[in-house]
Amino acid sequence: MWHRTTALCNAESAHYGPAMESNVDYVMGERVPEPATPIEIAPGILWIRLPMPIALDHINLYLLDDGDAWVLIDTGLGDPVSIGTWETLLETKLQGRPIRRIIGTHFHPDHVGLAGWLQNKTGAELWMTQLEWLSARQAYLDVEDASSAQMQRFYHRAGLNETELRAYREMGNDYRSMVTPIPAVYKRVTEATVFEIGGRKWEPIFGSGHSPDHISLYCAEDRVLLGGDMLLPRITPIIAVWWQEPEGDPLAGYLDFLGTLGHIAEDVLVLPAHNRPYRELRTRVKDLADHHVERLDITLDTCAAPATGRDVMKALFTRELDAFQTRFAIGETVAHINNLLHKGALTRDLDEEGRHRYHRV
Numbered sequence: 554m555w556h557r558t559t560a561l562c563n564a565e566s567a568h569y570g571p572a573m574e575s576n577v578d579y580v581m582g583e584r585v586p587e588p589a590t591p592i593e594i595a596p597g598i599l600w601i602r603l604p605m606p607i608a609l610d611h612i613n614l615y616l617l618d619d620g621d622a623w624v625l626i627d628t629g630l631g632d633p634v635s636i637g638t639w640e641t642l643l644e645t646k647l648q649g650r651p652i653r654r655i656i657g658t659h660f661h662p663d664h665v666g667l668a669g670w671l672q673n674k675t676g677a678e679l680w681m682t683q684l685e686w687l688s689a690r691q692a693y694l695d696v697e698d699a700s701s702a703q704m705q706r707f708y709h710r711a712g713l714n715e716t717e718l719r720a721y722r723e724m725g726n727d728y729r730s731m732v733t734p735i736p737a738v739y740k741r742v743t744e745a746t747v748f749e750i751g752g753r754k755w756e757p758i759f760g761s762g763h764s765p766d767h768i769s770l771y772c773a774e775d776r777v778l779l780g781g782d783m784l785l786p787r788i789t790p791i792i793a794v795w796w797q798e799p800e801g802d803p804l805a806g807y808l809d810f811l812g813t814l815g816h817i818a819e820d821v822l823v824l825p826a827h828n829r830p831y832r833e834l835r836t837r838v839k840d841l842a843d844h845h846v847e848r849l850d851i852t853l854d855t856c857a858a859p860a861t862g863r864d865v866m867k868a869l870f871t872r873e874l875d876a877f878q879t880r881f882a883i884g885e886t887v888a889h890i891n892n893l894l895h896k897g898a899l900t901r902d903l904d905e906e907g908r909h910r911y912h913r914v
């Protein structure tokens with residue numbers, strides 16, 4: 554049941570929290586491609602921007618020139634508008650060359666929602682990490698009932714009220730509604746994988762926190778980084794605990810990932826899955842890490858007196874949240890709480906109503 558909680562991961566913080574934009578250098582300024590008209594953002598790399606019918610209103614895909622074929626990075630949502638745009642792209646923009654490989658950075662529906670549809674159309678292979686492929690298949694095929702007792706218990710313990718819980722119960726498998734069938738056959742990206750595409754070598758950089766085993770792809774020779782959702786310039790990728798793994802510490806995974814990027818060239822061109830291509834990765838990485846440290850501090854301050862997850866959420870997210878935004882906000886809040894629990898900086902009790910109360914040590 555990842556779908557109910559993770560499906561629109563990329564509503565991202567911009568829509569329930571601070572936009573958190575860094576002072577980075579957008580290489581194309583304000584310019585963005587029209588949906589069916591890719592821009593060549595670097596030699597042999599086409600930037601496609603597909604609109605999305607959700608708060609985060611677009612996703613960036615990249616087509617890599619592989620000589621007599623293309624390699625596609627991510628696919629877009631499995632919705633009619635994206636399918637219509639892809640039909641135009643396939644007919645008119647690919648110079649008669651096939652898409653031979655699709656590389657999915659992670660399982661979220663805006664990234665692999667059309668992998669099945671495109672595979673049917675083109676015969677392309679789908680490449681993903683095993684955990685991401687399994688997560689996609691699991692979310693697509695999941696039959697867990699919306700009123701799952703464990704899910705209700707997680708959000709009740711986090712302090713959500715009955716109205717907020719009801720909103721969860723009423724959501725169906727929204728992952729399934731946003732993807733075409735996830736391919737049953739794939740090729741696994743491992744630590745040993747190096748993609749050779751059009752004479753360039755791309756090395757995967759693995760990271761968790763936003764999803765279980767996300768890959769970014771780095772071409773050291775030409776200093777280009779396909780960042781997926783991990784290194785967005787204007788919004789922070791959601792780092793959340795979901796009810797299936799209530800004691801998880803995804804923030805530790807994400808902060809670890811940010812610490813693994815020291816080998817990336819300082820002037821690297823970052824091609825993110827949302828917002829616009831940029832340079833100044835170091836600045837962005839520092840700002841992303843600082844953002845979470847700041848929010849850990851707010852969490853600790855709020856727990857000076859015993860507080861519920863919902864109390865901390867109200868301190869972290871000061872704007873009004875609808876039911877949809879609340880599920881991301883509470884997940885992100887619990888991620889910060891769990892990180893502090895794991896470090897021993899917070900303790901936790903259950904109150905008489907069965908809610909967790911967190912207290913600063």
Ligand SMILES: [Zn+2]
Nearest residue numbers: 562563661782
């Ligand atoms: Zn995502």
